[in-house]
Amino acid sequence: MSEVTATATRDASRTMAAGLLAWVFPGLGHVFLGRRGKGLVLMGSILALFVLGVLMDSRLQLHLGLEDPLALLFSAAQMGIGAPYVIARLLGYEAGLVTSPTYEYGNTFTAVAGLLNILVLLDALDTARGVRGK
């Protein structure tokens, strides 16, 4: 294998690893790429948003069918945060509490946390490819 091919393979692996880590846990992709400060700020903000949402009785149920497209999109948005979603479900927070006054706030917080993590994932991929500098 030539040196150029080996470098390209290594760069592709690094980009894949950064993208995967960024999805699995917010900010971890940036930490992996050496952007520690940026990664920790993103991690703290997105996790705080998600945890506050769960504490506000958000629903974390999984919808994969097409019979309710909005529920599918909502579920996909929440899953964007990766491992914290799975952990919260395993800890028994999946049902939420529809009668809670903060239920809709909680849903908004958790869905936005997942969507923001997708932006963070895209930023980590750009950083790994050298498109973004800092």
Added chain:
Amino acid sequence: MRSHLLNLLLFSGLVSTVFATLLRDTTRERLRFGLMAFAAFVLSTLVIGWLTNPFPR
């Protein structure tokens, strides 16, 4: 956590922090952008809330 205003401030602060961190490169630019975004979130919510106050349903 039943205070609407506290929820608004928490949401705006955290989302503004993420946007500022992602979209700007220096600390000074991030601080400026974050504060602007935070103010825009809070003020626009208060204005929309005030305008829709006569229409509760």
